[in-house]
Amino acid sequence: MQRKSNQRTGAFGEEEVSKYLVHHNAEIIERNWRIREGEIDIIALYPSGVFAFIEVKTRSSVAFGHPFEAINREKAMRMQRLALGWLATHGCLGCDYQIDVAAVLIAANGSHSIEYRASVL
Amino acid sequence: MSLAHTKSVALLGLDGHVVTVEVDIADGLPMYSLLGLPDAALSESRDRVRAAIVNCSEIWPNRKVTVSLSPAWLPKSGSSFDLAICIALLSAHETISPDAIADVVFLGELSLDGRIRSVRGVLPALIAAQKAGIKTVVVPRANFQEAQLMQGIEIIAMEHVKQVLRWLRTGEREIADEIEFAWQPTDENLDFADVAGQPQARLAAEIAASGGHHLLLIGPPGAGKTMIAERIPTILPALTIAQALEVTAVHSISGSFTNRSPTSLTAPIISPHHTTTRVAMVGGGAHVIKPGACSLAHNGVLFIDEAPECPSGVLDSLRQPLEAGTITIARSIGNLTFPAQFLLVLAANPCPCGKFTGRGHNCTCTSLQVRRYLNRLSGPLMDRIDMRVHVDPVGRVDMARTDLGESSADIRIRVIAARAIAQARFGDYSWKLNSHIPSRALRTVFQPQRQAMNFLHDELDKEHITARGLHKIIRVSWTLADIAGHSIPTLEDVEKAHSLRGGIEL
Numbered sequence: 001m002q003r004k005s006n007q008r009t010g011a012f013g014e015e016e017v018s019k020y021l022v023h024h025n026a027e028i029i030e031r032n033w034r035i036r037e038g039e040i041d042i043i044a045l046y047p048s049g050v051f052a053f054i055e056v057k058t059r060s061s062v063a064f065g066h067p068f069e070a071i072n073r074e075k076a077m078r079m080q081r082l083a084l085g086w087l088a089t090h091g092c093l094g095c096d097y098q099i100d101v102a103a104v105l106i107a108a109n110g111s112h113s114i115e116y117r118a119s120v121l
Numbered sequence: 122m123s124l125a126h127t128k129s130v131a132l133l134g135l136d137g138h139v140v141t142v143e144v145d146i147a148d149g150l151p152m153y154s155l156l157g158l159p160d161a162a163l164s165e166s167r168d169r170v171r172a173a174i175v176n177c178s179e180i181w182p183n184r185k186v187t188v189s190l191s192p193a194w195l196p197k198s199g200s201s202f203d204l205a206i207c208i209a210l211l212s213a214h215e216t217i218s219p220d221a222i223a224d225v226v227f228l229g230e231l232s233l234d235g236r237i238r239s240v241r242g243v244l245p246a247l248i249a250a251q252k253a254g255i256k257t258v259v260v261p262r263a264n265f266q267e268a269q270l271m272q273g274i275e276i277i278a279m280e281h282v283k284q285v286l287r288w289l290r291t292g293e294r295e296i297a298d299e300i301e302f303a304w305q306p307t308d309e310n311l312d313f314a315d316v317a318g319q320p321q322a323r324l325a326a327e328i329a330a331s332g333g334h335h336l337l338l339i340g341p342p343g344a345g346k347t348m349i350a351e352r353i354p355t356i357l358p359a360l361t362i363a364q365a366l367e368v369t370a371v372h373s374i375s376g377s378f379t380n381r382s383p384t385s386l387t388a389p390i391i392s393p394h395h396t397t398t399r400v401a402m403v404g405g406g407a408h409v410i411k412p413g414a415c416s417l418a419h420n421g422v423l424f425i426d427e428a429p430e431c432p433s434g435v436l437d438s439l440r441q442p443l444e445a446g447t448i449t450i451a452r453s454i455g456n457l458t459f460p461a462q463f464l465l466v467l468a469a470n471p472c473p474c475g476k477f478t479g480r481g482h483n484c485t486c487t488s489l490q491v492r493r494y495l496n497r498l499s500g501p502l503m504d505r506i507d508m509r510v511h512v513d514p515v516g517r518v519d520m521a522r523t524d525l526g527e528s529s530a531d532i533r534i535r536v537i538a539a540r541a542i543a544q545a546r547f548g549d550y551s552w553k554l555n556s557h558i559p560s561r562a563l564r565t566v567f568q569p570q571r572q573a574m575n576f577l578h579d580e581l582d583k584e585h586i587t588a589r590g591l592h593k594i595i596r597v598s599w600t601l602a603d604i605a606g607h608s609i610p611t612l613e614d615v616e617k618a619h620s621l622r623g624g625i626e627l
Binding site for chain 2: 066068069071076101117118120
């Protein structure tokens with residue numbers, strides 16, 4: 001039950017970040033691209049021609065720390081590998097790309113805020 | 122602006138270096154990197170600083186934080202950078218004006234709730250800060266007394282990070298009530314009046330204090346060797362302010378103020394146990410080089426009980442500081458020099474069982490054991506010991522006496538007078554104590570009376586003493602002459618000095 005609720009929270013966060021990206025003129029290429037090693041939440045293409053691989057962290061409280069703190073060095077390196085994996089399987093190896101992270105904080109009254117950090121590696 | 126810098130001090134032995142603490146907060150995942158060769162305690166500063174910031178209701182930046190301590194090549198250690206890092210970090214986070222902190226030195230370890238804890242080495246750090254032209258230093262309240270020894274620099278004592286922040290943001294601060302600052306005269310707990318009998322050892326202690334002559338006390342357990350040695354600082358003249366500052370600086374580095382006040386004018390006494398290691402004796406250490414017992418005893422007394430039980434290398438490591446008055450320690454991070462001008466007092470049992478006194482009827486050791494025991498003290502070390510005094514067991518007559526012996530205060534008056542006479546005599550020379558007269562000067566300018574020299578030359582002919590021993594005897598006889606008020610050592614002084622040598626050439 002709890003898990004389902006968390007999944008819903010996560011899906012909501014990814015949806016909101018997608019809207020945010022579209023609003024900033026990025027094109028959403030793929031959502032929830034999944035291979036055995038892991039998953040990339042959002043893959044987007046910026047108008048400048050740079051691919052962005054985005055990890056979204058959604059939290060309804062900061063009791064367990066800031067969402068960004070959940071992304072440690074190891075997780076960041078895994079995103080790097082996943083990004084290269086996507087580029088390779090889509091024939092784009094050698095293109096410019098970057099790893100972005102987004103934190104979505106849902107307040108108790110249902111409003112939310114997005115914190116977006118580009119090119120974190 | 123997400124860049125700020127402030128200052129702190131890194132210590133390498135007694136030398137302080139002013140360190141610039143820079144903090145940069147950049148976009149990116151939350152990270153914290155500390156640059157500039159930190160050791161383990163310093164690397165842990167991250168968690169202390171973070172907890173302190175959060176618990177003071179300030180905001181910890183969830184961004185990429187880079188802290189740089191420059192000069193980067195200088196190895197840094199200890200927790201005293203906590204406060205500087207914390208303040209620079211909050212300034213980089215734009216909650217403190219960067220101009221307010223740029224030229225202020227911050228010293229202090231943080232506790233998790235934001236209180237500022239005491240650190241070691243405050244006095245040497247302040248000396249370095251002043252040399253670098255720093256005007257204002259923030260120190261932990263617990264170190265205020267020590268910090269006040271430093272004149273001509275504004276010292277702000279703080280107890281809590283919140284106080285520091287209030288001062289930096291509004292300029293308001295409670296003026297820490299000035300701790301009544303006074304040099305404390307010698308402490309009166311110990312007194313020579315407690316020692317029953319032992320005229321010979323008392324005299325030897327007085328001579329040691331007057332002329333700086335190193336001393337070996339040989340006697341059975343319970344005769345009062347330790348009692349006498351512990352009371353030698355009470356008859357030494359009070360330290361001068363300059364000497365006291367040196368002592369305080371060394372003790373501050375080693376963080377050993379537990380039984381010594383930073384404002385004490387009493388000569389220190391350090392008595393390491395005989396199982397001590399060479400490094401503990403002369404100083405050293407792998408990451409942080411700390412002064413050893415011989416530096417802590419600077420301007421005071423180094424007392425080693427049961428000296429023959431010491432591993433031989435430990436005592437012999439004292440030879441060089443005895444000669445030079447300083448000790449230079451070479452390690453991979455550099456060469457450090459600590460002062461080490463001390464009065465060496467050794468105590469020894471006459472044999473392994475300790476009962477070899479008089480004719481040795483109670484002694485259970487073999488004659489070979491007895492002979493070997495004191496030979497564990499090496500020749501070159503014994504060469505530097507001017508007096509070897511036998512301390513006999515206290516007899517019933519001495520114990521039955523109800524009048525106390527002479528008090529330390531009375532003896533100290535004679536010691537100070539004797540030292541003044543010697544100093545007046547040595548006016549232009551580089552040495553100040555009789556024990557430091559070079560042998561050349563002994564043969565030319567500082568010869569005792571004619572008859573006294575004849576007596577010594579006779580002893581030399583009979584091979585009762587060596588040429589080296591002859592010089593030692595003359596030095597002690599000068600001190601005896603100073604105490605007795607003779608302008609030049611008489612035959613009596615020289616004979617007394619000869620007997621204090623114990624008649625043994627170890």
